[in-house]
Amino acid sequence: MNDGLAEPAPQRAGRLGLTRIGLTRTRGPSLTVRILAVNVIALALLAGSFFYLDSYRTQLLKERFKLARAEAEIVADAVEPVALPDRRMLIARIGSEQRLRLRLYGADNALVADSFVLAGPSFVLIDPETEPWYQKAARLLDRGVDLVVGAPKVDSYREPASPDGGNWPEITAAREHRATAVYLRYAPDRTPVISAATPVGSDGDMLLTTRNALDITQAVRDARQTLVIIIGLALLLSIQLSLFLARTIVQPLRALVRAAVRVRLGREREVVVPRLPDRGDEIGLLARAVSDMTAALRQKIDAVESFAADVAHELKNPLASLGSAIEAMERIEDPDLRRQLAAIAAHDVQRIDRLITEIADASRIDAELSRATFTQLDLADLAAQVVGARDARPDRAAVRIRFARGEGGTLVRGDAVRLERVLENLLDNAVSFSPPEGVVDVAVGGEGANVWLSVSDQGPGIPESEREKVFERFHSVRPADEAFGSHSGLGLAIARTIAEAHDGALTITDRPDGAAGACLLLEMPLDREETA
Numbered sequence: 317m318n319d320g321l322a323e324p325a326p327q328r329a330g331r332l333g334l335t336r337i338g339l340t341r342t343r344g345p346s347l348t349v350r351i352l353a354v355n356v357i358a359l360a361l362l363a364g365s366f367f368y369l370d371s372y373r374t375q376l377l378k379e380r381f382k383l384a385r386a387e388a389e390i391v392a393d394a395v396e397p398v399a400l401p402d403r404r405m406l407i408a409r410i411g412s413e414q415r416l417r418l419r420l421y422g423a424d425n426a427l428v429a430d431s432f433v434l435a436g437p438s439f440v441l442i443d444p445e446t447e448p449w450y451q452k453a454a455r456l457l458d459r460g461v462d463l464v465v466g467a468p469k470v471d472s473y474r475e476p477a478s479p480d481g482g483n484w485p486e487i488t489a490a491r492e493h494r495a496t497a498v499y500l501r502y503a504p505d506r507t508p509v510i511s512a513a514t515p516v517g518s519d520g521d522m523l524l525t526t527r528n529a530l531d532i533t534q535a536v537r538d539a540r541q542t543l544v545i546i547i548g549l550a551l552l553l554s555i556q557l558s559l560f561l562a563r564t565i566v567q568p569l570r571a572l573v574r575a576a577v578r579v580r581l582g583r584e585r586e587v588v589v590p591r592l593p594d595r596g597d598e599i600g601l602l603a604r605a606v607s608d609m610t611a612a613l614r615q616k617i618d619a620v621e622s623f624a625a626d627v628a629h630e631l632k633n634p635l636a637s638l639g640s641a642i643e644a645m646e647r648i649e650d651p652d653l654r655r656q657l658a659a660i661a662a663h664d665v666q667r668i669d670r671l672i673t674e675i676a677d678a679s680r681i682d683a684e685l686s687r688a689t690f691t692q693l694d695l696a697d698l699a700a701q702v703v704g705a706r707d708a709r710p711d712r713a714a715v716r717i718r719f720a721r722g723e724g725g726t727l728v729r730g731d732a733v734r735l736e737r738v739l740e741n742l743l744d745n746a747v748s749f750s751p752p753e754g755v756v757d758v759a760v761g762g763e764g765a766n767v768w769l770s771v772s773d774q775g776p777g778i779p780e781s782e783r784e785k786v787f788e789r790f791h792s793v794r795p796a797d798e799a800f801g802s803h804s805g806l807g808l809a810i811a812r813t814i815a816e817a818h819d820g821a822l823t824i825t826d827r828p829d830g831a832a833g834a835c836l837l838l839e840m841p842l843d844r845e846e847t848a
Contacts, residue, residue, distance in 0.1 A: 352558045356551070369543070370465040373536045380510055380529055381498045388496055388512035388525045391418060396517045400428070408434035415439050416525050423520025425481035439528050441473070442505040454537055455506045461540075473501035473509040486513040487522050507533045568592055568599050572606055579610055638664035681734075681813055688731040690818070692843050695735070695767050696726040696760040702739045703758055715750045717743065722761025729843040730818045738814050738822075741807040742771040742836050749775030749834065762842055769838040772827045778834045783824040787812045808836075815840070 391410055395403045403420065411418040411431025415438045420429040431438065444455065461467075476483035489497035490513040501509045508529040516523050568590065575589040589607040592600045641661040648654055703719045728735075739758075746756040754774040761768055778786060787808050808822075815822040820840035827835045 352555065352562075356554065369536060369540050370461060370467060372539065373532065376532045376535065377500065377508065377510075380508070380532060381500075384498050384510045384512040384525060384527060385496045385514075387414070387416070387527075388514040388523055391525065392514045392516045392523045395420070395523070404429045404434055407431050411435060412438050416527055419481075419524040419526075420516065421481035421487060421522045421524065425487070425522075427479040427481065428521070430479075441503045441509075441528060442507070444505045447505065451505070457540070458506055458533075458537075470500055470502050473503050481522060481524070484511070484513065484524060486511055487524060490514055491520070491522060503528060565599060568595075568603060572603060575610070576606065579613070634664040634667045638668070681810060688734065690729045690731055692727055692729050693732050693735075694726055695728050695769060695840065696721045698732060698735060699739055699758055699760050699769060702736055702743070706743065714752050715747045715754045715756055717747075717756045717758060720757065720759045722759055724762025724767070725842050725844075726760055726762050726767050727843045728767050728818070728840045730840070734814045735818070738811045738838065739769075739771075741811040742838070745807055745836065746771050746773035746775075746834075749773045751775070765842050767840050767842050769840075770828070770835050772829075772833055772835040774831070774833045777826070777832055778824055786824070787822070 391407075394410070395406055398406055407418045407420060407429050408431050410416065412435045416431070417438065418429070418431040419427060422428050444452065481487045486497040486499045494515055496512055496514040498510065498512045501511070503509050510527050510529055512525045514523050515521070571590050575587055578587045579589070587610065589610045590603055591607045592603040594600075595603070638661055641657045641664065645654055645657045645661075648657065700719055700721070703717050706717060743756065743758070750756055750773045756774075757770075757772045759770050759772075812822040815838055818840055820838060823837050823839075825835045825837055827833050
């Protein structure tokens with residue numbers, strides 16, 4: 317029962333054909349995936365510039381450390397000669413103007429002055445809970461980048477519970493080494509807090525400067541945001557270009573695969589292989605090559621089918637005649653009549669043998685020519701040898717064969733045995749059409765880039781309407797007085813096949829002298845290559 321969901325037969329056959337030859341699954345990624353992978357890998361390398369951003373941030377921090385050290389030492393030099401009341405005023409003013417927090421500690425680490433207490437805070441650390449979501453995402457990205465690049469861990473900035481200077485490790489380090497010490501910490505919003513401690517004079521006083529370097533974080537995030545936008549746009553463009561490239565490559569190839577599968581399955585008599593005439597690239601060349609190959613294959617299949625039908629037809633006649641003769645011999649007692657029937661049977665056997673021999677030659681000639689090795693030979697010498705061999709036969713016909721060598725080069729490249737077969741077939745055809753005591757003229761010469769060979773007889777000639785048909789297999793226009801079945805009708809077809817395999821041509825024309833008869837003309841390209 318059909319529920320309306322069955323797959324159409326042609327589609328199902330095509331799908332099953334694809335499955336059987338392994339075209340629905342590949343052993344590796346498809347071309348589309350590979351194209352995307354190549355482009356995305358290139359972008360991944362571009363994304364490696366995040367490592368450069370880390371080095372950029374490190375360089376900014378190094379420069380800011382130098383600035384913090386210089387600021388602390390300059391302020392320490394400025395407040396050293398000033399009395400304590402004036403020191404507090406100077407610290408308050410410098411802290412407000414420079415957006416610093418300045419703290420002065422005595423030799424006993426007691427807090428002497430704090431610019432935030434004297435003049436109010438010049439900066440406020442941001443509470444991350446009050447920031448919008450994209451700032452939280454930025455901090456998450458900061459942590460991710462630090463994890464990827466293996467950045468060293470940075471302590472969080474916290475104000476100590478007591479104002480004692482000993483709670484600050486930079487003050488302890490500066491007091492111990494009598495030199496400026498700079499420390500980095502992260503504020504709650506992951507912005508750098510840079511503190512510098514430096515001695516003030518020789519009495520043991522210490523100055524601590526603190527700055528919230530918001531600009532460093534903002535500079536790095538701006539650069540990273542710009543990079544992310546560039547990578548995102550590049551990724552989008554790369555994916556679009558990859559998909560476009562995949563469509564221009566993969567889709568035509570899949571169409572060719574589907575057509576090739578249909579040709580292989582043979583389910584459709586006429587398979588249209590896309591030729592992609594608008595494409596001048598390798599895909600277009602491949603499509604047209606596959607289309608031409610399919611057309612040539614179809615012609616070969618048609619030729620084989622037609623040849624098989626012709627063979628069956630040609631064999632039926634002598635077999636029927638042979639069967640009739642044998643059947644009649646069983647009923648006839650007259651010796652003379654029995655001898656006539658035996659002669660008919662023998663003639664039919666010879667005819668069948670000749671047909672089988674010619675059919676075997678015609679069927680394997682293409683394969684043999686595809687494996688043959690062509691060498692340079694002189695067509696005139698070859699023709700002279702063939703004519704001489706025929707004249708030397710004891711059973712040669714009464715027709716005389718004359719040979720003439722014309723002007724021009726006669727070197728060709730080919731298979732000597734097969735070209736001899738062409739000459740033999742042409743001579744057999746000419747002799748069969750010539751009257752008793754007639755003459756067949758064979759001439760060989762060269763003209764331009766071609767070598768020509770002509771075989772002219774003195775027979776009735778071949779009408780123009782029949783000149784192409786005589787090259788068809790089993791087609792023959794024989795003289796009226798010739799014994800039936802003396803020729804298979806394959807001689808000229810075989811000769812043309814051999815000529816075309818040598819890049820030549822075999823045609824029929826009128827005799828060059830205008831006399832009655834036919835002229836078979838073989839033309840082949842001249843071989844100009846010098847032999848050693």
